[in-house]
Amino acid sequence: MKKEYICPILTILKDESTVDFDAMHKLYDRLIEDGISEIALLGSCGEFYAQTFEVCQSLVEDAIKYIDHRTKVLVGANRMDDQLTIKFANKALELGADGILLVGPYYMSCDRAGIITFYNKMAKAIKGDIIIYNYPDRTGYDVNADILLTLLKDNSNIVGIKDTVGDVNHTLNTIKVVNAKFPEFRVYTGYDGNVIDVVKAGGQGVVGGLSNLYSHVCVDLLRNYEAGNDEQVAKEQKTIAEASELLNIVNPFMTLFKYILDQRGIPNNVVALTPSSPMSDEQKQKALSIYDKTI
DSSP: OOOEEEEEOOOOEEETTEEOHHHHHHHHHHHHHHTOSEEEESSTTTTGGGSOHHHHHHHHHHHHHHHTTSSEEEEEOOOSSHHHHHHHHHHHHHHTOSEEEEEOOSSSOOOHHHHHHHHHHHHHHSOSOEEEEEOHHHHSSOOOHHHHHHHHHHOTTEEEEEEOOSSHHHHHHHHHHHHHHOTTOEEEESOGGGHHHHHHTTOOEEEOTTHHHHHHHHHHHHHHHHHTOHHHHHHHHHHHHHHGGGGGTSSSOHHHHHHHHHHTTOOOOOOOOTTOOOOOHHHHHHHHHHHHHHO
C-alpha cells in the first residue's frame, strides 16, 4: 500500500462555539494541494475533548461536503457517552467519511478485558472502518499487539492503529507482531519524527500534527522515501526535527499553531479551548522565529 501522511487537522474557531469555515476551507485547500493523504477531523489537534457536539456535527458535515472526495476524510467520533459515539460515527460514515478514528475510554481506567470489551462493542455497532487511537499517556493503558490480535480475529472493520507512543520500538513491535498475521492492517505512528523508521519497518505512515503547518515538507518526505532519494529524505527529516521544537513552547500547542497560521496566511481569531492558555509575546516571537527558519 502507498505510504500515507495523514493530517490531524486543527479546528479553527471564530469563538468557542462557532467554526470558522472560511479558515477551515483555506486549510483544507492547502493540505489537498500539497498532496496530503487524508485529513483527520476531531483528533487531539482538533480539540475533540473540548468541542460541543454541535460544533463537531457542523464541522464534519461541512468538511465532507467541501472536501468532496478530493482527499480521504477520517473522523474522530469520541464522546464520553458510548451511544452518542456510535451515533456520531455512523452519521459521519453516512455523510461520506472514509473511516472513524477512535480512542478508548480516557477517564476511567480499564484492564485488558475492558479495552477489548469497548472496542468489540464499537466495532460491532459502527458501520465502517475504524482506526484505533492508542495514546497511553492520555488514557492510562496501552492497546498493545496482543490486544490487537484478539480484536482483529472478530472485527474485520478494525483496519488500523494510530500508535502515539514516543518510543518508536513500541510501534515497530506492533508492526512485527500484528502484520505477521494480519498483513493488511495499517500501523501509523502518532509522531512526525518517527515516520521513516515506521515505514521502513512496513508500517503505513503517520498521523502527524506538524502537517498542519508543514504539509509540503511532510508529503515530500514520503514521496522522496518511496523514490529512494535518501539525501532529500535526510534534509526533510532534519526540518521536521527542528520544527518539533514548536511543540515545546506552550502546552497544549494548538493555540500556537493557530497563531502561526494567522500570521502566515490563514487569518483567524486564534481561539483555542481550555486547558489552552493565552500565549505571551515572547512565546509568539519564538514560534514565528522557529517557523520562519524551518519553512
